[in-house]
Amino acid sequence: MKAITSLIILVTLTTLGLKSNADPKIEYREISFTDSVQKKVVDPVCKMKIKPNVAKSSVYNKTTYYFCSEGCKQKFMATPSKYIPAK
Ligand SMILES: [Zn+2]
Numbered sequence: 001m002k003a004i005t006s007l008i009i010l011v012t013l014t015t016l017g018l019k020s021n022a023d024p025k026i027e028y029r030e031i032s033f034t035d036s037v038q039k040k041v042v043d044p045v046c047k048m049k050i051k052p053n054v055a056k057s058s059v060y061n062k063t064t065y066y067f068c069s070e071g072c073k074q075k076f077m078a079t080p081s082k083y084i085p086a087k
Pocket residue numbers: 043045046047048067068069072
């Protein structure tokens with residue numbers, strides 16, 4: 001059991017490592033036009049960290065929100081107030 005857990009962690013780390021290596025710098029330049037957008041954004045529905053340039057986005061109340069999938073976007077658009085943190 002312990003060995004399996006270690007293996008999973010190793011695979012996860014390797015995958016993450018490969019992903020960040022594969023990121024060309026130009027990718028970040030493309031998204032830098034929006035001040036509030038950094039390297040990663042959080043899907044307000046499932047709290048997953050995602051990259052804006054590959055995410056589904058939706059503009060609500062002049063703010064752009066990003067989603068990991070069409071499903072999360074649909075949920076958000078159905079009840080946006082449920083997912084937007086109160087300021
Ligand atoms: Zn999501």
